[in-house]
Amino acid sequence: MxxxxxxxxxxxxxxxxxxxxxxxxxxxxxxxxxxxxxxxxxxxxxxxxxxxxxxxxxxxxxxxxxxxxxxxxxxxxxxxxxxxxxxxxxxxxxxxxxxxxxxxxxxxDGHSAAEITWALILNARRKVPEYMASMARGEWHKTNPPVGIGQSVQGQTLGILGYGRIGRLLGQYGRAFGMEILVWGRERTQAAARETGVELAESREALFRRSDVLTLHMRMNESSRHSVKRSDLALMKPTALLVNTSRPGLIEPGALRDALKMGRPGAAALDVHDDEPVLSPDALYGGLNVTATPHIGFVxxxxxxxxxxxxxxxxxxxxxxxxx
CATH class of the missing domain: 3.40.50.720 (NAD(P)-binding Rossmann-like Domain)
Structure with a gap:
């Protein structure tokens, strides 16, 4: 054999x-x-x-x-x-x-995927990779290029698109850090929101508009494929962070790059990427405000x-x- x-x-x-x-x-x-x-x-x-x-x-x-x-x-x-x-x-x-x-x-059980999602959120919000790189260069509180000061997640709205096993864990993490939890999804998500006492957005559009941090946790199938459109991203705040640790195909091809160039959302955090393995910095949103890991959610x-x-x-x- x-x-x-x-x-x-x-x-x-x-x-x-x-x-x-x-x-x-x-x-x-x-x-x-x-x-x-x-x-x-x-x-x-x-x-x-x-x-x-x-x-x-x-x-x-x-x-x-x-x-x-x-x-x-x-x-x-x-x-x-x-x-x-x-x-x-x-x-x-x-x-x-x-x-x-x-x-x-x-x-x-989803814990490892939820953990890497939360790690990306905190790293992106507090500019941890940029400050680590600064120290490695022997500098203090200097980033190259200047990326501005970080933000606390406390008091911000954590939007979760798809409130299944991983989404629920993220909701628990967000609550522990003082975030407001806002969810949207199909019937199962809506039932889970009522069951766990989190807020269900008035609409899918409202989820994109209101979220300070929006994380995607939908199953990949024909109905969810490329379901996050340019028009959805254009609704997000200039200060918002989009997080995707699920599947790259959930987002319309090219939409995130275009959205980041337009400044809505202002930043992204990604563990999944088109055409993995991504071996070129330019292929991975070069020059845009992206915090990225090489698909290690399950690793x-x-x-x-x-x-x-x-x-x-x-x-x-x-x-x-x-x-x-």
Whole structure:
């Protein structure tokens, strides 16, 4: 049995208890860990005889062309979920046509994503990256270029678009820091707002207009894809911060860059980006007021244990039913 785990470019997977358990339960399997990203031609050659691919979230796109290079592939094991076919990083139709199963492990509890969202909010509001860079240059209270003084979040309005598991956690964090919580979303969000006692905005437009900090937490599907438009962003305050740690495709292509140039909102904080990995500063809103991290919302040990543990368990169940 040949198994390949893709995109472990930080070389974290071998240290996981979940991985050690998989090794013990499949002692004779040939398990290869690919630690480069994106896949190079030499990596694809190493995968030619692989029967099972394990994906690290959505880091690699699995296209029909790539599947053609993997004639022995029987199943793809997805940490997290594969997503809806129309928005997935996996060509699910191509998998079905080739008889390749997709095994989903399921999501995490949302705490790690909520934590990185809150970290970005505080860093962006208090100008932490700029002041850290200033100290690294041996300067004191000087930023390059000048970015102005930071702001406390206390007393500001935290808008949450999509009040599910992660959105609720953000609401708790915001309340603890003295923020007013304002939410908008579909029926489930509206019911959750009533249940938790937070304010439901009068309308979606009101959420964009009133928020000092607006964070996006919608599921990615065909209805939410590109649903945040230029017209929505134009409603935001010049002092407002837009935060996206969910999916880059929630925002209309090019809309955020244009909005930041126009000064509404005045700033953005991002953990997700188009065309990851982003390796050029100019490609990442160069010169605009953006605080960014390289998609690390799920990149912490407990989340890795949960994500890989669940995926490996589902994989082992699959093997019991279809040992091949």
């Amino acid at each position: 040949t198994i390949a785990i893709l995109d472990d470019y930080q070389k974290l997977v071998p240290e996981l208890e979940a991985f050690k358990s998989l090794r013990q339960r499949l002692p004779h399997a040939d398990i290869r860990i690919i630690d480069s990203m994106p896949l190079a031609a030499a990596d694809i050659h190493r995968l030619a005889d692989v029967q099972y691919l394990v994906l690290t979230r959505e880091r690699s796109r699995i296209t029909a062309g790539l599947l053609d290079e993997l004639p022995s592939l029987r199943a793809i094991v997805q940490t997290g979920t594969a997503g809806a076919p129309e928005t997935s990083h996996i060509d699910q139709a191509a998998c079905a046509a080739r008889g390749i199963a997709i095994i989903e492990g399921g999501g995490s 912490e040990k407990s989340s890795y244990e949960v994500l890989f543990g669940a995926a490996f368990e589902r994989f082992l169940q699959f093997l019991e039913q279809d040992p091949g």
